[in-house]
Amino acid sequence: MKLRGARRRHRSGALLVLLAPLAVSACTSGTEVSNAAGCDLKYSVGSDSSDKLSYADLDKVGKIDVDKGTKVAVVLKTLSNQYWSEVKRGAEAAGKIHGVEVVVQAAKDEASESEQLTIAQTMVNQDYDAYVIAPVTDVNLAPAIRSISEKCKPLIDVIEPNVKATTYVGADEISVGRQAAEFLGKNLPAGAPVLHVEGQAGSVAGENRTKGFTEGAKEAGLNLAASGVGNWDQNTAYDVTRQLMQRNPDAVGIYAANDTMALGSAKAVSGVSGEGVSVVGTDAIPAAIDRIRSGAMSATNTPFPYYQGCKAVEAALQQLSGNKVPAWLESAPTLITRDNVDTFFDDQGVVKDTGSCELPSA
Incomplete structure (x- = not known):
């Protein structure tokens, strides 16, 4: 060439x-x-x-x-x-x-x-x-x-x-959704009811995350009780999550297909049934990292x-x-949780800069 x-x-x-x-x-x-x-x-x-x-x-x-x-x-x-x-x-x-x-x-x-x-x-x-x-x-x-x-x-x-x-x-976006399901499966009881907040219709990345989460939830022995479309938007995800939680008050886990929606889901959970609902997102944006540190979100996953x-x-x-x-x-x-968040992110929730395009190492 x-x-x-x-x-x-x-x-x-x-x-x-x-x-x-x-x-x-x-x-x-x-x-x-x-x-x-x-x-x-x-x-x-x-x-x-x-x-x-x-x-x-x-x-x-x-x-x-x-x-x-x-x-x-x-x-x-x-x-x-x-x-x-x-x-x-x-x-x-x-x-x-x-x-x-x-x-x-x-x-x-x-x-x-x-x-x-x-x-x-x-x-x-x-x-x-x-x-x-x-x-x-x-x-x-x-x-x-x-x-x-x-x-x-x-x-x-x-x-x-x-x-x-x-x-x-x-990433292989199917694996992104599957990883979220595997995390919930390891941290929730067998058969636990979970919810899914999907991304925007027409986004192949979003559709693949949904496919991976749906398949992964089944394999992990979770009960995917309901889902709704959040359109990658925090306010929309907040409204959708409130509705899903009201209809499924026993739900103990939520996967929102990006962190912007996960922020809305976490806010909705705190205002509905609150206690014991594990919220997982994708992307590891600074605001989500802050919520993981505070315990308002359980995890996110990211390609950085x-x-x-x-x-x-x-x-x-x-x-x-x-x-x-x-x-x-x-x-x-x-996968980013409270256990490893400080390895990759600074106090502002920003990924640590290596001074080059080389990724930080665990």
Whole structure:
């Protein structure tokens, strides 16, 4: 792969890019993306690939060697959610570490599909060297994804697993939900009734977490009594949890598919039946870490969004350097409880910064 040279020629105007109709379809959306003729990059659904590596081992694929002035565009779902704020912080940290410009933009909220597409298309037209995206759904950024692949630019997908990109940086989301169920199964009596607050409809990551939790609860001998949709929103999750608890007052465990919703669930639990309900979330945002320390939440699991953002930018820079990065950089979830929270997080609930993109060790 000769991306560095190709990128220089593209900038100078000396390279004429010929587009060939090499169409490939996204896994469930029917979206088509076309590679530029002679493009050495492969766009695939990374979560379907056996070509994977732990994102902690990304530095093993080669040395980052990019030109001064390299620019990476990052398009996130929103910055109103602390998870994505941490991804942003990690992405920008990678820019400082490697001396490149990283520009992060995001939609107003996780329901703003068309706004996010407008942001992405604008950044594509500004011709960055590489792109990191976290689509609201697996289809809403399809036109921008098509344009990026036609330009033969590195495209790193964070979290949403059903998108064709050069590399997917994320967990097996089914295992995320399953890990939450296993935790509750180990800490609750056999047959205990539990509840589930689901993420936004249309999010493959959310749907996979629900699948993993449902399967895991059955295997752990729990009784999944009821579920409701929280739409990744704290207030919605609060209302949904109150309703579920009123209908199922014997419930002793709740899994909310992200921490923003888990905060709402924890608040609702304290105001309904209160005592003895174990609330588990996903993401390890600072506010959730604070609740774990106080005992208002029992656990969360996380791929460490700060390091996920850092590694996503590094993956783009690796590809710009001509190095082969696997289709899937797997960020296996780490379970965070009161027993190990201080190992990974500081007093403010922020993941400990190693000064590089290398993860903190237990």
